[in-house]
Amino acid sequence: GTRIVYERAFLMNLRNSPISQ
C-alpha cells in the first residue's frame, strides 16, 4: 500500500497542535 510520508516541516507544524500536548 501507500507509505505514509511526512516532510520535516509538516511534522514540526504539528508540534504545537492541541492534540500534541
Added chain:
Amino acid sequence: EVLVAPDISPDEHKLQYAYALWYSKRNPGKLGALLSYDQNLKLIGRFASVEQFWGLYSHLSRPSELNTHTDFHLFKIGIKPMWEDEANQRGGKWVVRLRKGLVSRCWENLILAMLGEQFMVGEEICGAVVSIRFQEDIICLWNKTASDLSTTQRIRDTLRRVLHLPPTALMEYKTHNDSLK
C-alpha cells in the same frame, strides 16, 4: 503486552509504523556489572501518531542534557533494541560520531526523517540510538540487512542529508555480527 501499538484517535496523524522509546544507563559498580543489557533497558513510552510522538518528546530531556553513558533507543514496535532480536540478527548500523554540542539537533533531525519515512528503503529501518559519552556523542541508525549494499548506501546518503553533516564527517558501517565478536 507493552509492545503493541497504542490506539490513536481519528483526528491524529498516523505514522507508517508505531514506535517504542527506550532508555538505558550504564550503572557504575558491582550492580551494574550484574545487570544484563536487557535489564538495563527501560521503556519510556510508545506512539503511533505524530501527535503522540510530540506529546512524549516534549516531556523528555534533550540528549545533550543527559548524563554521560546514557542512551535513548527509538525502535519500531516489535523490535527490541538488541542484536539478538530477530529483526536485527542479520543487520547492521551506520555510526556517526559527533563532537559535543551537535547531538540534540542531529538526533531530532534523524528521528523526524525516520518517522516521516524519508529513507525510502521499505521495511529496512529498525531503529535509532543516541549515545551520550564523555568526549563525543554517537548516533546510530540500525537496519535489517547488512549485506544489502544498495540499501545501506541509500541510508547513508539520506542520513548525511538529513543530519546536515559536512562531507568530511566520518560515518562507519558496522554489522551487528562484527560488534558481537
